Amino acid sequence: MTVSPCCSATRKPRSRATTTPSTSPTPSSTPFWLVKAEGLAFGSGPGSPDNGKLNRWNGGRGFYFKVPDGHLFELMTEPQ
Numbered sequence: 238m239t240v241s242p243c244c245s246a247t248r249k250p251r252s253r254a255t256t257t258p259s260t261s262p263t264p265s266s267t268p269f270w271l272v273k274a275e276g277l278a279f280g281s282g283p284g285s286p287d288n289g290k291l292n293r294w295n296g297g298r299g300f301y302f303k304v305p306d307g308h309l310f311e312l313m314t315e316p317q
Contacts, residue, residue, distance in 0.1 A: 268312050277302045283309060
């Protein structure tokens with residue numbers, strides 16, 4: 238197995254504050270809009286990854302989507 242340089246053990250952890258953008262991102266650059274632009278179905282839960290809804294768990298928002306090879310991904314704004 239090959240580990241890519243971005244995942245190496247020498248990578249310094251970032252604080253949560255440095256990973257949060259200081260300005261609002263443009264809608265076309267957010268992961269949600271990128272998924273929509275690709276025409277991928279999305280949904281609010283792992284059992285309904287294509288219902289077209291977002292979830293609001295833990296005070297944040299999130300969604301699930303499948304990529305063409307069948308893998309299911311979850312993106313969320315607040316950790317569980």
